[in-house]
Amino acid sequence: MIFSRELTPEELQPRLAVNKAALVSRDGKNVVYQLQDHKVRESVISIGDKLGDMQEVQSGLKPGDRVVLNPKGLKDGARIKVAER
Numbered sequence: 001m002i003f004s005r006e007l008t009p010e011e012l013q014p015r016l017a018v019n020k021a022a023l024v025s026r027d028g029k030n031v032v033y034q035l036q037d038h039k040v041r042e043s044v045i046s047i048g049d050k051l052g053d054m055q056e057v058q059s060g061l062k063p064g065d066r067v068v069l070n071p072k073g074l075k076d077g078a079r080i081k082v083a084e085r
Contacts, residue, residue, distance in 0.1 A: 017054040022067040023047075033074050035066040035082065042076040 024031045030047050033040040045060030061067070068074065 015048070015051070016057045016061060016063055017051050018045075018057055018061070018067055019069055020050075020053055020055050021069045022071065023055060024071055032061065033068040033071040033076075034061070035068060035080070038079055038082065040068055040071070040074055040076065040078050040080055 018032060022032050024033070026042070029044045032043050032045055034043045043060050046058040048056035048058045050056070068080070074080075
């Protein structure tokens, strides 16, 4: 049996999300490493709902911001080389 319903206005709004592999926990805070001019900047974010393999970001990032996946061992301000696809 399949059920359907109308979506609420909140469900129709676009949401900002990042891959869960980009998240790091630092001192009890959720952190991502944002790419800026071949350096990374540690950014504290506020998260919301899980969306499959993605995590909703409520604050701390804006659309178009680039984050590092699997940032193990990175430090704020580290220089990195970006792999282009």
